[in-house]
Amino acid sequence: MQNLGFIGLGLMGKPMAKHLLNAGFKLTVHSRSRPPVDELAALGAQAAANPAEVARRSEVVISMVPDAPDVEAVITGPQGLLAGAASGLIHIDMSTISPVATRRLAALEQKSGVTLVDAPVSGGTVGAEAATLSIMIGGDEGTVQRCQPIFAALGKKITYMGPSGAGQTTKACNQIMTGGIYAVMAEALVLAAKSGLDPAKVVEVLSGGAARCWGLEVRAPKLLKRELNPGFKAAMQYKDLNIATETGRVEGVPMPVTGLVRELYAAMVVAGDGGLDNSAVLTVLEKMAGVEVKAR
Numbered sequence: 042m043q044n045l046g047f048i049g050l051g052l053m054g055k056p057m058a059k060h061l062l063n064a065g066f067k068l069t070v071h072s073r074s075r076p077p078v079d080e081l082a083a084l085g086a087q088a089a090a091n092p093a094e095v096a097r098r099s100e101v102v103i104s105m106v107p108d109a110p111d112v113e114a115v116i117t118g119p120q121g122l123l124a125g126a127a128s129g130l131i132h133i134d135m136s137t138i139s140p141v142a143t144r145r146l147a148a149l150e151q152k153s154g155v156t157l158v159d160a161p162v163s164g165g166t167v168g169a170e171a172a173t174l175s176i177m178i179g180g181d182e183g184t185v186q187r188c189q190p191i192f193a194a195l196g197k198k199i200t201y202m203g204p205s206g207a208g209q210t211t212k213a214c215n216q217i218m219t220g221g222i223y224a225v226m227a228e229a230l231v232l233a234a235k236s237g238l239d240p241a242k243v244v245e246v247l248s249g250g251a252a253r254c255w256g257l258e259v260r261a262p263k264l265l266k267r268e269l270n271p272g273f274k275a276a277m278q279y280k281d282l283n284i285a286t287e288t289g290r291v292e293g294v295p296m297p298v299t300g301l302v303r304e305l306y307a308a309m310v311v312a313g314d315g316g317l318d319n320s321a322v323l324t325v326l327e328k329m330a331g332v333e334v335k336a337r
Contacts, residue, residue: 046099093125128154179207276315
């Protein structure tokens with residue numbers, strides 16, 4: 042499979058598409074915004090006017106868009122993927138959407154002979170740019186095996202999780218952990234600052250013990266410098282926590298902690314801070330406590 046399509050060249054999609062070009066794949070690209078399409082075309086990709094054109098030129102089409110309605114529009118729009126797809130096309134959706142929506146869209150595409158693989162990722166823009174993403178995959182196992190060279194160009198931890206929707210359910214679990222970790226890290230740092238401690242020293246101490254985690258090691262130092270630019274936007278974290286709580290409802294699993302964390306991210310979005318990094322949920326706790334956490 043050498044002829045690939047890529048739809049959605051945002052913060053994550055653009056560096057991922059570049060890695061596929063560098064790996065030697067022939068790539069056709071489309072995005073709602075024209076500048077990243079032109080940038081990829083200058084590197085050797087073919088530009089397409091719509092998803093249907095991408096599908097006509099490709100054996101495998103990858104989508105990386107914000108949410109389920111966007112994926113559905115890519116598939117079923119007037120010039121959507123199905124309008125140009127031949128039977129046998131593989132569609133790898135690397136967006137983060139509801140497992141329920143994934144299974145519904147997989148059944149819809151199957152009627153046209155298209156196989157949908159759900160392969161959401163973790164690692165943010167840092168992982169996308171370094172090709173070190175963690176990729177969690179659901180769908181037909183044989184199809185997933187055929188697509189391994191594609192996944193290998195994009196990530197380091199590639200795990201087949203099970204049938205359709207299994208990748209998205211795994212991503213929901215990942216986002217539960219990520220949001221929860223950032224929320225409790227924020228509480229700890231705000232408590233430290235309000236108590237007169239040096240937050241940087243607190244981060245150093247906590248990173249050497251049982252509280253050690255990626256958030257403390259990578260994001261906390263940026264927070265202390267007030268570097269809140271997004272590796273992964275808070276608004277997207279909020280969207281993902283909505284997916285997680287809805288998945289819990291469908292599966293009959295209570296989600297009391299995740300529900301509270303979701304409301305902290307809702308406060309960020311309502312305050313107009315949804316474009317900040319998801320670790321910047323710290324700012325919500327700072328406002329509540331009347332203190333700012335920063336390096337001394």
